[in-house]
Amino acid sequence: MREFSQLINQLILTRSRNRKIELLNHYFRNTKNPDRGLALAILTGNLKIKNISISKIKEMIKEEVDPELFDLSYDYVGDLAETIALIWPYNQKGLVPKLSFIIDELESSSSTNITRLIKKYLSIFSENERWALIKLLSGGLRIGVSTRLTKLSLIHNTDIKISEIEKIWNGLEPPYLELFKWIFEKGVKPKIVVEKIFHPLMLAHPVEEKDFNKLNPEEFLAEWKWDGIRVQLVLFNSKIRIFSRTGDDISHTFPEIQNIENDLVVLDGELLVGNGFTPFKFNKLQQRLNRKKVSKNHLENFPAFVKLYDILFFKNRDLRSLGFTERRRILLNWHNKVQNKFFDLSEIFEFKTWEELINIKSKKLNKSEHEGLMIKRKNSVYISGRPKGHWYKWKNDPLVVDAVMMYAQRGHGKRSSYYSDFTFGLWDKDTIVPICKAYFGFNNEELDILDKFVRNNTIKKYGPVREVEKKFVVEIAFDSLDFSKRHKSGVALRFPRIKRLRQDKPTNEVINIELFKKKFIHY
Amino acid sequence: MDWVNKHLQIEPINTSIDPIFPVENAIITHAHADHAKPGHKNVLATKHTIEIMKIRYGENCANNFQELSFNSPLNINGVKVTFFPAGHILGSTQVLLEYKKDKINFTGDFKITKDDTCENFRPVNCDTLVTEATFGLPIFQHPDPEFEINKLIESIKNFPNRPHLIGVYALGKAQRLIKLLRNKGYDETIFIHGALEKICNYYIQSGINLGNLSKALIKGEKKDFNGKIILAPPSALKSTWSRRFIDPILSHASGWMSVKQRAKQSLVELPLLISDHADWNELISNINNSLAKNILVTHGREEALVHWCKKRGLKASALSIQGRDDSGEEI
Numbered sequence: 026m027r028e029f030s031q032l033i034n035q036l037i038l039t040r041s042r043n044r045k046i047e048l049l050n051h052y053f054r055n056t057k058n059p060d061r062g063l064a065l066a067i068l069t070g071n072l073k074i075k076n077i078s079i080s081k082i083k084e085m086i087k088e089e090v091d092p093e094l095f096d097l098s099y100d101y102v103g104d105l106a107e108t109i110a111l112i113w114p115y116n117q118k119g120l121v122p123k124l125s126f127i128i129d130e131l132e133s134s135s136s137t138n139i140t141r142l143i144k145k146y147l148s149i150f151s152e153n154e155r156w157a158l159i160k161l162l163s164g165g166l167r168i169g170v171s172t173r174l175t176k177l178s179l180i181h182n183t184d185i186k187i188s189e190i191e192k193i194w195n196g197l198e199p200p201y202l203e204l205f206k207w208i209f210e211k212g213v214k215p216k217i218v219v220e221k222i223f224h225p226l227m228l229a230h231p232v233e234e235k236d237f238n239k240l241n242p243e244e245f246l247a248e249w250k251w252d253g254i255r256v257q258l259v260l261f262n263s264k265i266r267i268f269s270r271t272g273d274d275i276s277h278t279f280p281e282i283q284n285i286e287n288d289l290v291v292l293d294g295e296l297l298v299g300n301g302f303t304p305f306k307f308n309k310l311q312q313r314l315n316r317k318k319v320s321k322n323h324l325e326n327f328p329a330f331v332k333l334y335d336i337l338f339f340k341n342r343d344l345r346s347l348g349f350t351e352r353r354r355i356l357l358n359w360h361n362k363v364q365n366k367f368f369d370l371s372e373i374f375e376f377k378t379w380e381e382l383i384n385i386k387s388k389k390l391n392k393s394e395h396e397g398l399m400i401k402r403k404n405s406v407y408i409s410g411r412p413k414g415h416w417y418k419w420k421n422d423p424l425v426v427d428a429v430m431m432y433a434q435r436g437h438g439k440r441s442s443y444y445s446d447f448t449f450g451l452w453d454k455d456t457i458v459p460i461c462k463a464y465f466g467f468n469n470e471e472l473d474i475l476d477k478f479v480r481n482n483t484i485k486k487y488g489p490v491r492e493v494e495k496k497f498v499v500e501i502a503f504d505s506l507d508f509s510k511r512h513k514s515g516v517a518l519r520f521p522r523i524k525r526l527r528q529d530k531p532t533n534e535v536i537n538i539e540l541f542k543k544k545f546i547h548y
Numbered sequence: 549m550d551w552v553n554k555h556l557q558i559e560p561i562n563t564s565i566d567p568i569f570p571v572e573n574a575i576i577t578h579a580h581a582d583h584a585k586p587g588h589k590n591v592l593a594t595k596h597t598i599e600i601m602k603i604r605y606g607e608n609c610a611n612n613f614q615e616l617s618f619n620s621p622l623n624i625n626g627v628k629v630t631f632f633p634a635g636h637i638l639g640s641t642q643v644l645l646e647y648k649k650d651k652i653n654f655t656g657d658f659k660i661t662k663d664d665t666c667e668n669f670r671p672v673n674c675d676t677l678v679t680e681a682t683f684g685l686p687i688f689q690h691p692d693p694e695f696e697i698n699k700l701i702e703s704i705k706n707f708p709n710r711p712h713l714i715g716v717y718a719l720g721k722a723q724r725l726i727k728l729l730r731n732k733g734y735d736e737t738i739f740i741h742g743a744l745e746k747i748c749n750y751y752i753q754s755g756i757n758l759g760n761l762s763k764a765l766i767k768g769e770k771k772d773f774n775g776k777i778i779l780a781p782p783s784a785l786k787s788t789w790s791r792r793f794i795d796p797i798l799s800h801a802s803g804w805m806s807v808k809q810r811a812k813q814s815l816v817e818l819p820l821l822i823s824d825h826a827d828w829n830e831l832i833s834n835i836n837n838s839l840a841k842n843i844l845v846t847h848g849r850e851e852a853l854v855h856w857c858k859k860r861g862l863k864a865s866a867l868s869i870q871g872r873d874d875s876g877e878e879i
Contacts, residue, residue: 037808038817090686091859097852098687104809111687111806156808169812441809 030157037168049178062200076136103441106159119149195222220261223272225409229416253297293335298327345407423502444479452537466522577656578640596639634658635669637720677840681848711773715782715800739764741780
């Protein structure tokens with residue numbers, strides 16, 4: 026535990042990417058199994074201790090520390106693990122066990138014993154070790170080390186390519202004994218079971234019209250960027266598994282989607298709800314997400330289907346090293362053959378010039394169905410992550426509205442202690458009503474301005490929330506506007522973000538809510 | 549205490565403590581810029597505070613200066629004023645006021661931890677305590693400064709090829725850090741930013757031995773700073789001035805450095821948790837020791853300390869003084 030807590034402490038304070046890689050590599054090379062494998066699992070978000078949750082951790086700390094003093098401290102620090110590490114009131118002598126021993130003990134604790142065990146550890150640990158323990162329990166380290174960087178550090182100073190790691194990664198499990206043997210002791214490459222795992226998706230870079238002159242149109246194809254959720258489908262043995270973009274298994278949420286084929290097929294597509302392959306607006310799909318039970322009403326009124334973009338595996342063959350055009354040909358043949366009523370092919374556009382594509386977009390784009398266009402290089406191989414130069418997303422221009430800052434709250438992680446989470450509103454007769462929250466889209470200088478404004482213009486405090494003087498106007502960009510029963514204003518903005526600060530603009534020039542609805546809600 | 553108002557103005561003698569605007573009569577607790585402003589007519593302060601004010605703002609930064617030594621009561625029209633060391637920086641004082649059997653003590657900025665560069669804190673009994681609360685949250689528990697100095701010395705050993713560039717406030721923190729290093733036996737030349745020079749010289753003249761100091765000028769080669777300690781005001785760390793150092797380790801000596809995310813935000817790789825303010829434990833032990841029944845909390849995170857006092861049956865409230873925001877600067 027000592028070494029691991031020192032490692033993550035050094036990592037959070039190190040700026041240089043290369044130094045981070047060296048620190049990690051040094052740790053992995055010089056730490057014994059299974060500790061290093063467990064550390065790898067923690068750093069990549071693959072270690073979850075059951076029987077403990079963030080709310081339970083908060084409950085636990087409030088048994089030992091005055092709850093009000095804890096809340097004030099937590100609000101100030103903005104990071105649960107750090108707050109607990111700093112505020113923990115006991116300090117006892119005791120031997121700090123190895124990481125693997127601690128994780129064993131935690132994993133084998135019942136939900137009634139686990140908090141007692143955690144308290145025992147907190148009391149014998151140093152501040153740094155307490156911090157590491159709570160990070161490990163709560164997941165999400167927020168120390169400026171991505172999963173990708175961790176994987177790169179493993180293969181640092183070896184001949185192994187990152188793509189080799191990515192391809193097998195989801196088939197590996199902590200404590201990764203075979204993986205370390207392969208990398209550090211010249212062992213054999215670990216074998217994985219393809220049909221059981223999620224294969225990380227290939228993502229695109231944003232592009233705008235002005236960037237087109239740098240690209241040769243003849244090397245590209247285009248297709249709609251459907252406004253649903255990106256999924257990966259793994260078909261095998263008459264079964265189907267549906268993974269979200271982040272690799273969560275969401276099959277149970279869409280039980281109507283079935284497969285009767287035996288062959289292994291891995292597909293990439295967009296999940297939508299609608300009728301006869303015509304999608305409904307996104308907010309209909311949203312109602313089906315994150316639900317434990319699927320209601321009959323939802324199944325009947327909002328049935329799901331998938332627009333297929335790509336194919337990754339076919340009959341045990343990995344197609345990812347083929348070009349996009351070739352993969353689409355295989356996808357087309359397969360789709361024609363199986364005739365599955367849940368799968369539709371996403372239409373492909375060929376074009377000779379960019380003007381042609383701009384034309385297609387202006388004539389055929391339907392804002393309630395399409396988020397924009399995807400532009401894909403014909404010969405692009407399928408690479409997990411966001412490789413440069415292969416795929417581009419050409420999104421619709423966002424909608425914008427000027428709104429007034431109403432409330433602010435401190436942020437978390439690297440924004441802890443800054444007032445960086447804001448609520449914005451519009452006029453409703455002579456008062457201002459909230460329309461959205463936004464907490465990104467600004468740069469560091471703008472954040473300084475916003476933070477300073479909040480501190481100097483607070484008129485009321487509600488716990489951690491500050492109400493501010495209604496005089497700071499900000500331009501909000503958003504993707505669409507829907508009616509919503511959940512919000513006081515009756516509307517919900519999709520993906521709101523701060524586009525520009527408009528301190529120059531007087532509050533009385535901000536529009537009222539009725540006008541706002543009229544202007545935008547038809548999209 | 550109806551004779552002192554919330555602007556810390558002592559009404560019977562028309563005198564204010566650390567006023568932020570020019571006034572007729574001011575008592576100045578110490579020479580940091582957020583407490584000592586130029587332009588007052590009459591200033592009452594310790595010898596060191598007056599001398600440092602003159603160095604920073606010029607000989608004529610007030611019309612009249614009156615020195616007052618520690619533990620020597622001064623009677624002004626029925627109000628007895630006594631100074632007791634606050635242990636914050638050289639010359640820093642607490643201000644005890646007695647008027648018609650009522651005793652109010654103003655801690656000013658203070659710390660209880662021993663400091664070889666100033667007169668050390670002395671507890672004062674009173675009826676009403678006006679306490680600072682810069683670190684008024686239980687998360688602030690400053691470690692032994694020696695432990696932090698060891699961290700710095702260790703880092704110099706581990707990274708002999710990188711200059712160690714440490715952000716410190718020019719008055720107080722810089723000299724204390726140097727003194728702590730000297731006490732640990734670090735006898736190499738310590739380099740300082742020009743903005744630190746006058747105050748360092750003043751400390752030396754006042755009998756505080758700081759060893760060999762040199763301005764961080766580029767005379768020889770850039771690599772002469774490798775493995776060396778350079779002190780500069782925090783603002784200089786991000787300025788063009790710092791470009792004269794190759795791949796420096798950025799450090800900052802401050803009580804705020806206990807919060808890792810804060811250190812990370814300010815790009816600090818080597819946080820040194822050395823503070824000239826009382827931490828949570830010192831704040832509450834001083835409240836207990838003062839035997840005061842009425843606590844007024846200023847200058848920092850007041851809410852938590854007020855809550856703590858009330859839970860213990862003490863009368864407590866926050867005094868929000870203009871010009872002292874909670875932007876996170878520890879001076």
